[in-house]
Amino acid sequence: MMGRIDTPVRKVLNYAADLFLKTYPVVYVHTVIGTDSGGRLAVKGLFISDDEQGFRQAAELSLKVNFEILDKPLKKVVVWMDPAEFRSAWLCNKSIYRTRMAIADKGELIVLAPAMKEFGEDPQIDSLIRKYGYHGTPRVLAWVKENEDLRDNLSAAAHLIHGSTEGRFKVTYCPGALTKEEIEKAGYTYEDLSSMMKKYDPEKLKDGFNTMPDGEEIYFISRPALGLWAWKGKLGD
Structure with missing residues (x-):
């Protein structure tokens, strides 16, 4: 929608x-x-x-x-999450739902999140996200039926759905203050922030398409909260 x-x-x-x-x-x-x-x-x-x-x-x-309407789906998207604004998965997942219509099947979204230190914006939401993770709509709907804690907090359930790729593409998180175990338990792939920042330096990238020194093509987004990205094939009419 x-x-x-x-x-x-x-x-x-x-x-x-x-x-x-x-x-x-x-x-x-x-x-x-x-x-x-x-x-x-x-x-x-x-x-x-x-x-x-x-x-x-x-x-x-x-x-x-x-x-931003694109002529082709994107195989790799790199998103920078400004540390002054984005400190939780609750907010950093804008990178997912603002770009999902642009990312190719089997593509990858890399999220550079230096200030990310938690999943939820409050202890209760944080606990629920850590407990259930981002594992797709069918599983979340089943969990809502089976578990009172999630049923009593439907905003958390909706967030778990919004933050899932439904298995269509990969999300690689590079957080500043969450561990590999925490990220993977939540359903995402983890990469070290410092090494990925060296490879994809936000100071050197421009918004849009970039060709890296090794020939890799990426699409960089510095302000995901300001936009919505999609390729024409996802828009239908």
Whole structure:
């Protein structure tokens, strides 16, 4: 549903707003954030309304500003997680769900996460992620039925689904403060951060396609939270 304006979830939200909020003075404020010519964050649009039109206009602009549509699926994607922002898998997994529509079957996503030290943003979520891991939708749905702790925390269950590749491609995490055992137990592949930073130096890479000294082609993303990536074959209509 990501990258689309009209979705089942949006229809539910609109229905609820029409049914319950018509008599309240609700105002919706939407911003579209991109980068300027110098690579700095910049507001590209501000939309304020008391109905869904502001959302629709913001979404239409966001498709132009934030959505990267590629001509071919990507075999290897390297994502940099800014240590000032990303310290947990809960946040670092933006690298997965923002790029999944662009990555080729059997491809690889390498996540450089120097400040990553935990899985959840609070102790309860962290414990649940460590207990169950990212092992695909069918297993998570079964766990929800079988386990009260996960059933009582559906946001954690949803996160476990969002963070899974459903076995379609590999995620290699390079965290600053989590061990190989912790990463692999969660369902990902582990690589040493320092060695991978030497191979894929964010200071030397440019956003988009890069050809490495050994001839390897990678696609680099420095700000995954700002965009959505997909190749044309995943978009259907």
